[in-house]
Amino acid sequence: MKKLLLATALAALGTAGLAQEVVRIGTEGAYEPYNYIDQASGELVGFEVDLGKELCARAELTCEFVQNEWDSIIPNLQSGNYDIIMAGMSITEERQQVIDFTENYTPPSQSAYMALAADANIGDGAIIAAQVSTMQAGYIAEQEGVTMLEYATPDETVAAVRNGEADAVFADKDYLAPIAADSNGELVMLDADVALGGGIGGGMRKSDAELRAKFDAAILSMKEDGTLNALIVQWFGEEADLF
Known part of the structure; x- marks a missing residue:
């Protein structure tokens, strides 16, 4: 029943408009194992890269990653250089004053x-x-x-x-x-x-409620079917905190 409700929620949100655009995911690329540059391939890899790809697939969104230095990662979100931050960013009251967050995708650590x-x-x-x-x-x-x-x-x-x-x-x-x-x-x-904090989530502009709802639904679906916990174990080991 829960899976049916989640599927219904995703369908009700309607992805037709956003699916035609590229959703840009801002990340630092310097915070292993969350997000970092693989030395052999030169590509962005990590827990949040794998997670972002899976979330976009479930939400039927076309996504690409954008690398950005940490100290300007929120200002560049607000400027429109990307649409969501996935960069090991913990959910805090201070940050929630300027941006919104998706559902957390790691427990408070x-x-x-x-x-x-x-x-x-x-x-x-x-x-x-x-x-x-x-x-x-x-x-x-x-x-x-x-x-x-x-x-x-x-x-x-x-x-x-x-x-x-x-x-x-x-x-x-x-x-x-x-x-x-x-x-x-x-x-x-x-x-x-x-x-500290309330877990890690995706940082988004407060004006992007529709896009946030799509990511929330995708995160919840991964929590419900166990794939989020499996991904956490893959990247952080058997001792990692799980949902």
Whole structure:
């Protein structure tokens, strides 16, 4: 019955008009495993690339990905350079003041610290690296006695720890954990996770309610039939939080 209702909802929305246009998906292309450039092919790949393709297929939309730097990703959405952001963007109250979000396509996840040693200072007097305009940067900015260094890309935040500029980096745990695991012990995850945000969703202009409804219906259909959980496990492993 649920599948029938979802199918009816998709049909009722009517995709005839939008199907004739290309829906552009803005992504950073620098946030593995969410979205990144495959070094062998030079193509955009990742969880959100696979997800975006499946959502567009279910909504009967013709879509293409557009790469955009993180620090201007919302302004360029508002300017019309693309129609939806799929870039590991967590749903927060602050962002909802300027854009709308689709249904979340990952559950609320943990943010975490990564450092060169397990006893690294993340409290009073600490210097913490974070990517600019992220909810993690907002969180660190509110911590008394902590100095934050903001960087344009996630790679730069990790480099700041490696070269001693920062005591630790604070970011999505799903992003940091694989880096620590592949560092041969150089980098370690700290036991100080913080739950932030309402999960990750697609950011959209507030005026695009019809398009948002199509993505919402497609996301809900993937939640209902289990394919979204399967995709999360494929990209984040068996220990990932699921719907």
